[in-house]
Amino acid sequence: MKCYVHPDVDPVGTCTSCGRGICSECAVEVQGKLVCRDCLAAGKVTTRKYDPNTAFLIELIGGFFGLLGIGYIYVGRTNDGILRLVLWILYDVIAAITISLLLAVIVGIVCIPIQLAIQVGVPLWSASTLKNQLMSETLPQV
Numbered sequence: 001m002k003c004y005v006h007p008d009v010d011p012v013g014t015c016t017s018c019g020r021g022i023c024s025e026c027a028v029e030v031q032g033k034l035v036c037r038d039c040l041a042a043g044k045v046t047t048r049k050y051d052p053n054t055a056f057l058i059e060l061i062g063g064f065f066g067l068l069g070i071g072y073i074y075v076g077r078t079n080d081g082i083l084r085l086v087l088w089i090l091y092d093v094i095a096a097i098t099i100s101l102l103l104a105v106i107v108g109i110v111c112i113p114i115q116l117a118i119q120v121g122v123p124l125w126s127a128s129t130l131k132n133q134l135m136s137e138t139l140p141q142v
Helices: 037-042 052-064 070-074 078-136
Strands: 027-030 033-036
Touching: 027 037, 033 037, 052 070, 070 078
Parallel strands: none
Antiparallel strands: 027 033
């Protein structure tokens, strides 16, 4: 096999996209792989700087810990990352305040019947106990 552009030159490898032999003059290394200039120019080869799986994990784990947007910052999309980060922190603060208020209201509503039962029940119990104690005492004979 010879270089597909230079038929008199031995190849240094084959294009990982099209499989043709390429010499050192025609070869381009992209992410550790050899490709020919034609495939690179035609857009058949993606030139990703960052691993999508790594970016995904950084964004996912960062989001779980309140740092949504850090994956975008990692891959160089700083504006998108900062926007997401600021909006996510703002959302977290608003959500925490809302949940706290709702929880206080719900606990308050749940406690109202309990408080009413205590307000009525304890005096009733105390009065009944006093009455029973007085009724069980013997009255002095006049």
